[in-house]
Amino acid sequence: MLMVRLFVGITLVVVCALVGVYKSRKFETREHILREAIYLFRGLENEIRFSLNTLPNAIEIIRQRMNTHLKDVLGSISLMLIKSNIDNSEMSGELDRLDSLTSYDKQIILTGITSLGSSDIDGEQGIINMTISSLESELDEAIESKKKNSKMYKTVGLATGLVIAIILI
Amino acid sequence: MARYTQNMTFYFSLLMYIFIGGFMDYVLNILPMEIMQLVLRLDNLDSITEIRLRAGKNIYVYFGLEECVLPYIISKMDLINILKNISFNSIYSVQQEINNGFVTITGGHRIGVVGEIVLKDGVVTNVKNISSMNIRIAKEYIGISNDVLDKVLVLGSVLNTIILSPPLCGKTTLLRDLARNISNSGKNVCIVDERGEIAPMYDSKCILDVGNRTDVISGGTKDIGIRIAVRSMAPNVVCVDEIGTKKDAEALKYLSISGVNFIATMHGKSINDLLLSDISCLLKEGYISRAILLSNKNGIGTIENVYTDLSSNFRP
Incomplete structure (x- = not known):
């Protein structure tokens, strides 16, 4: 009986700690995705200004060097951009797959991508600069948030698991 | 819904x-x-x-x-x-x-x-x-140059030719088919295509049939393209679309001096328009041997006249 209790207790601690780790990971993932989003727009700046590459091509080239979920999302977006008569809600739906980002983060990326391609090079440069500066302030906020919450979630997860296990045992 | x-x-x-x-x-x-x-x-x-x-x-x-x-x-x-x-x-x-x-x-x-x-x-x-x-809409009409081919390709050599017509009379289409016919007859043809109209390229291949011995230089200006063609591809014939400036005339002269023949198109309603244009020097100095005048009287691509003795008539 004691062995069963012990087993249940350890399992609870492990599960709660894992939930804590999972929650804290979200903050780290958000930071990584935002960094890659900034990298995307910096890359687009080069591809547009110096190679006059079309958006779908440019996004495809840049996304090959990415590691986060943003890579898959950008793959779908670059395919959408090849088609005529694009529906922005489809793009928004793709970005919704990035659940570690806040809705504001997604809005910045979506607005950035959908605004691109409608003007001349100087206009594109302006849109890119504006998007990057918005993303950078979001990144600062994400880093702060990660520092504050990441450790907390891990500790709370482990502590909750321990408390429940002690009460049960 | x-x-x-x-x-x-x-x-x-x-x-x-x-x-x-x-x-x-x-x-x-x-x-x-x-x-x-x-x-x-x-x-x-x-x-x-x-x-x-x-x-x-x-x-x-x-x-x-x-x-x-x-x-x-x-x-x-x-x-x-x-x-x-x-x-x-x-x-x-x-x-x-x-x-x-x-x-x-x-x-x-x-x-x-x-x-x-x-x-x-x-x-x-x-x-x-x-x-x-x-x-x-670009269209490909295979064989429309068959009637004029014997006027342009004489005894195995291509004569310097200008195709003249107002817009929408099929200049480019005739030029493309001439390039195809000449290329398939064994000559190396180079198309200098400033605007991607004669030989539109996609994925490094020409979408329309311009012949088996044809090279395409697209983008860039005609004079630069012509010089590149002579230096790098050693063609027998160069085809260019819509010439009209002094630079174009100079480039075509350079072609002739280099021993390369040309077929070019230009806007105009009659041979007099050629005489009044910036490239009239080509005619006056005897660089052009043939001129084909097109119209759309009986549909697009109607051949109005083929001038065959230009070099003697228009020399000062």
Whole structure:
């Protein structure tokens, strides 16, 4: 009986700690995705200004060097951009797959991508600069948030698991 | 539900067209959905030669010299959306072409774009408030040069030839077919295609048949292209479209001096227009041996006259 209790207790601690780790990971993932989003727009700046590459091509080239979920999302977006008569809600739906980002983060990326391609090079440069500066302030906020919450979630997860296990045992 | 029905209608129409097949597929792809559906309802899609779109006006579709008005008023957004579709949602990538007045799309179709021109130091830097577009459908007519080939290719050598006509009379189409015929007869032909009209390229291959021994230099100006052609490809014949400047004349002289023959097109209603143009020196100095005059009297590509003794008649 004691062995069963012990087993249940350890399992609870492990599960709660894992939930804590999972929650804290979200903050780290958000930071990584935002960094890659900034990298995307910096890359687009080069591809547009110096190679006059079309958006779908440019996004495809840049996304090959990415590691986060943003890579898959950008793959779908670059395919959408090849088609005529694009529906922005489809793009928004793709970005919704990035659940570690806040809705504001997604809005910045979506607005950035959908605004691109409608003007001349100087206009594109302006849109890119504006998007990057918005993303950078979001990144600062994400880093702060990660520092504050990441450790907390891990500790709370482990502590909750321990408390429940002690009460049960 | 409405959007679903609209999409279904569109895909059905598109499927029908793909099933039938034709020249228009690249053009249909760039049109906004409502316009595409209207165009798809027309009979003889493959006979369309032009689609003219003007902001605030109806759509005018031309079947050669016949006109058809479609019941749709074009908005400014429609024109911008077409530009976005042409450029894969990257208008900046075709900015230079827009500044030059037209964009060539896959399939060699040319889209003329006009609006309010923005000048800086005398150079067009942008075209804003786009007001009109003219979609000209490129067509391939294999064999239309057979009747004039023996006038251009004499005793195994190609004579320097100018094809003259007003717009929309089939100059480029005749030039393309001449290039194909000459190339297939064993000569190395180089097409210097400034605007991607004679030999539109896609994925490093020419979409239209320009012959088996033909090289294509696209983009860049004609004079630069001609010099590259002579230096790097050693052709027997060079084909160029729409010459008209002194630089073009100099480049064609350089070709002749280098022992390379040329076939070129230019705008004009008669041989006198050639004499009044900036390239008249070519005629006066005996660099041109043949001139083919086209019109659309009996349909596009009507051969009005072939001048065969130019070098003696027009020398001062």
